[in-house]
Amino acid sequence: MNYIKIDPRDNVIVALTDLPEGTVLELEAPSQTDDRLLVVQEDVPAKHKIFMQDMLPGDEVLMYGVLVGKAICFIPKGGLMSIENTRHASQDYAYGAVDYQWQVPDVSAYQHRTFNGYHRKDGRVGTANYWLFIPTVFCENRNLDVIKEALHHTLGYTVTDKYRAFTAQLLEAYERGEALDGHMLDLPTTPDIHKNRVFKNVDGIKFLNHQGGCGGTRQDAALLSKLLAAYADHPNVAGVTVLSLGCQHLQTANLLDDLKSRNSTFDKPVLLFEQQQSKGEEQLIKEAILHTFRGLQEINQQVRQPAPLSALCVGVKCGGSDGFSGISANPAVGYASDLLVAMGAKVLLAEFPELCGAEQNLIDRCVDEATANKFIRLMREYDAQAHAVGSGFYMNPSPGNIKDGLITDAIKSTGAAKKGGTSPVVDVLDYTEPATLAGLSLVCTPGNDVEATTGKAASGATLILFTTGLGTPTGNPVCPVIKVATNTALADRMRDIIDIDTGAVIRAEKTIEQMGKEILEYCIRAASGDVIPKAMLLNQDDFIPWKRGVSL
Structure with a gap:
């Protein structure tokens, strides 16, 4: 399959491979033979969106089954979505009593599983010391x-000894009068000094x-x-x-x-x-x-000792997102999140500017009205702050996001929210508030990679799953950050920062559930110190306090 339709209600599809102009796609619906054929109107890069029908100015664009934008001009069936023809739009949101029923995943296989962590006197368990x-x-x-x-x-x-050695070799070559050229990049690096x-x-x-x-x-x-x-x-x-x-x-x-x-x-x-x-x-x-x-x-x-998986507190984050983020890495992390919640662990979903468009779904999943209203208040206050200085959540997507298919903030956000899985929202935390309840909590932070990871760790995350489609080297001083690539090309190109590759989901070689279980297994190993995430190996210790100003 060279495209995917994420939700039956959608009127756009996502290209899974590059589709040249003139490519004919056979859609799954509607039933009429003529309507099932879609001719791609221009070259469409992988990760980008194609309209399934003619669009008139003001027509609603639906993806993930929700409103993510509106057409600003006529767009033919088979046309490419772009910032020139589509603007951000999202549905309004409000609290209403909803009987949300969560389909709890089967976690019987994890019933007796543990990780080896550092037990603190107050009962909490660290994944590092x-x-x-x-x-x-x-x-x-x-x-x-x-x-x-x-x-x-x-x-x-230190992780800089290999670069010191490299610089010393350059100095020696310079002093010998040798040319400094590209072959010197192949000089052997020093051993992993973490062993020493x-x-x-x-x-x-x-x-x-x-x-x-x-x-x-x-x-x-x-x-x-x-x-x-x-x-x-x-x-x-x-x-x-x-x-x-x-x-x-x-x-x-x-x-x-x-x-x-x-x-x-x-x-x-x-x-x-x-x-x-x-x-x-x-x-x-x-x-x-x-x-x-x-x-x-x-x-x-202090030494590591066995602890139940319920003692884990996992933050979920995305950065350098692409058009595959909401299809592979984020939903796979979301399934791992659901497994953790089902076992009594804590999961933290933050980045409020990147929940724009997903608000109603999260509100409907809140366990009570007070929790929902706190989320609504924090979201509206934050967005109002941004509008007061001439900005807004709708301006969140970066040039890199847009280039790789995330045309509106609602598209980016509804895909980003997939990291939180489908479990009920048990709590909403303002910046620096600690997570105290088992289950999924929403944490108010900016979307900015470092400000968000800084905030998640402040709320108690002992591991952070960080998905990326473009490649992001972010880490955290006290919380191991695990990088999850949305596509194999990235994982192969940036092996020095990527820990897990979910590209098999795009190729239909693995399901979301299979990939989610693999992610959970990696978390257990990382929490035990059996595997060291790349960000830790690189001492990627990023820390930026948020002053509660406008940061998207």
């Missing part, structure tokens, strides 16, 4: 960089460099404090070093108060260093390294 450095203000970023270089390079956590870690049970030493803590507004500093407290409290974090300047808006006392407010039983080691109270930079850095080294010795005594 990190020591975390937190600056209360951007003035301390440079000190963090100095400490990072010292600890990473000496203790076996001094502390075998410490998965990493992480650093939350940021640009906040002072200046801006006091509200910005207060929100940053809650975010940093959430990271210190994260199940994957075993100990924390805090560096403060001393005079900034975000005081160390504020951070400690937020920690206790978030978790009254918090008992991890927290090391505090204030530069304006030290005898100098050298003393500050040496003392921070010394006491952190002692802390690393302590948390290295």
Whole structure:
């Protein structure tokens, strides 16, 4: 099959392969012989949409069974959807009592399955064991960089040694008077230095460099404090070093108060260093390294132990999306999400600008009116903020999205929402609010890749499944990020960042359910430390706090 019709109500199909102008497709419906034949009116690249009928200006475009756009000019049957002939549109949404019935997947095969994680005293289970450095203000970023270089390079956590070796080889060639040409790119790289870690049970030493803590507004500093407290409290974090300047808006006392407010039983080691109270930079850095080294010795005594799969908290995210995202990777991740929910685990679906068009479905799945109304309020407040500065959710798709077939935000969003599966929505969380209920929760974050993953980890995600069609190198400092490719061409081209390839779904070699089970198996292995996601191997530690301004 060289095309797919996703929902019986749709009036567009998706090209699964490149379709030259003049290609004749036989549609599944309607029944009349003449109407079943569709002639492609122009070259259509794979991933793009083709109209199944003539469209007049104002006609509704339906995909995934919902409104995703409107025609802005006449479009012939077999015409290619583009930003020139289609504009964003989505249905309005409101709460109404709906008796939503979830078809719970069979999870009997997972009844006795476990993963090996780090058990914390408050009952939560981490999938990794990190020591975390937190600056209360951007003035301390440079000190963090100095400490990072010292600890990473000496203790076996750096990934830059192979590039240092490569640069050294270039220098040697230069000094010998040799030409620096392309063949040097084939020089052998250094071995995986992760095998040479001094502390075998410490998965990493992480650093939350940021640009906040002072200046801006006091509200910005207060929100940053809650975010940093959430990271210190994260199940994957075993100990924390805090560096403060001393005079900034975000005081160390504020951070400690937020920690206790978030978790009254918090008992991890927290090391505090204030530069304006030290005898100098050298003393500050040496003392921070010394006491952190002692802390690393302590948390290295912790070992992985079996835990039920219900102890997992998995965030689902997409970035660099393409026209296959809503057909292969996102629904496959969605099936894995349903399996996790059926076993009592937590799943977090965020990116509110990328739920535009999927609102009614999510509202209908909310367990009660209060949950639905919180979602409605957060969505409308966020979109109103964007419109107030001349933007809106409809402007979310990037040039890369559009080039690969995501013409409107509603098309992008309805496909993106597939990552959350079909289970009921048990809770709606504002930014930095912790996930406390088993099941699917919606988390208010921007669609921006790093801001969204930063927010998911703050709500407690201990793994993040990140789907991509174009290739995105995003990771997170404290939460392993697993990259899921929508197509095999991407997986082959960017093997250094992709963990799972769902291209077999596009080729009809595997079903969504089969692929979803494979994704879950990878999650179990990653949660146990048996496989290391590529983002972790690359130390892809992206961290961007959201100031609650307009970010799509």
